[in-house]
Amino acid sequence: MTATLYTFPISHFSEKARWALDLANYDYKLNPLVPGQHIQTLKPLVNDLYVPVLETETGIIQGSGDILDFVEEKAFGHKASPEEKQMEEKIDTQIGKSLQTLLYHFILDYPEIVGKLFLLKPASPNDTVGAPEHFDLIALSLKRRYKITPKNLEVVKQSLDECSKELIEIYKSRKFFNGTSFGRVDLTLASLMGMLSEPKESPAYPWFASVQMPESFLTWRKELGFDLLFDKIKEFYRDFRIQSK
Numbered sequence: 001m002t003a004t005l006y007t008f009p010i011s012h013f014s015e016k017a018r019w020a021l022d023l024a025n026y027d028y029k030l031n032p033l034v035p036g037q038h039i040q041t042l043k044p045l046v047n048d049l050y051v052p053v054l055e056t057e058t059g060i061i062q063g064s065g066d067i068l069d070f071v072e073e074k075a076f077g078h079k080a081s082p083e084e085k086q087m088e089e090k091i092d093t094q095i096g097k098s099l100q101t102l103l104y105h106f107i108l109d110y111p112e113i114v115g116k117l118f119l120l121k122p123a124s125p126n127d128t129v130g131a132p133e134h135f136d137l138i139a140l141s142l143k144r145r146y147k148i149t150p151k152n153l154e155v156v157k158q159s160l161d162e163c164s165k166e167l168i169e170i171y172k173s174r175k176f177f178n179g180t181s182f183g184r185v186d187l188t189l190a191s192l193m194g195m196l197s198e199p200k201e202s203p204a205y206p207w208f209a210s211v212q213m214p215e216s217f218l219t220w221r222k223e224l225g226f227d228l229l230f231d232k233i234k235e236f237y238r239d240f241r242i243q244s245k
Helices: 012-023 038-042 064-076 082-107 111-117 135-145 150-171 184-197 205-209 215-223 227-240
Strands: 003-007 028-032 053-056 059-062
Touching: 003 012, 003 038, 012 064, 012 082, 012 184, 059 064, 064 082, 064 184, 082 111, 082 150, 082 184, 082 215, 111 135, 111 205, 150 227, 184 227
Parallel strands: 003 028
Antiparallel strands: 003 053, 053 059
16 A cells, blocks of 8 residues: 555645655655545544645554654654754744744635635646635634634744744754754755745745735735745755655
């Protein structure tokens, strides 16, 4: 049995798992899903209906961190240090989860953008795509799941800023987080912040290239001051993003 990785095409946590599997040269079949419609596919497999999910002949592994644990030594040649694991978890929470909230905050008022980003295959920039089916229900569900409220938006913006500035100081003096080689922290940062830096090697790039993001998002991204991280992420993708699928 070939393992199956269930993902959303634009999901940055899916990209984290997918990159790790590719880096480890792990044999798997990619099964991209449409948000909302994924429930029917995942329900027989897992209780909590989120991706990524890796179905193997020996069991189910859910979540990018656990999937990374599964292939860590093949992907990187060694196990991560406690410091690396701690920083990875911090990036997952303060960057990865914050950006989920912020992305949907910026695009949920634009059903046509959501429609394009939810496609299983990327559209062209000139294509017109309507809103996803049951969009109002999906939008309401996303607002609840990611706590898109004025108060929480301020919290996640601050969380993103604090973690990003800490990483900027680290990468000012180090090529890699661990000081010696491309590792879990570098991969986690690059995959989870890839939606902001938009490296062309990212599998999700064609989807984001197919839409004109709202001016409010573009202005916010420009004013973040994360250029050093964006450049580092593009470097990591250029040098280490092995794509087998």
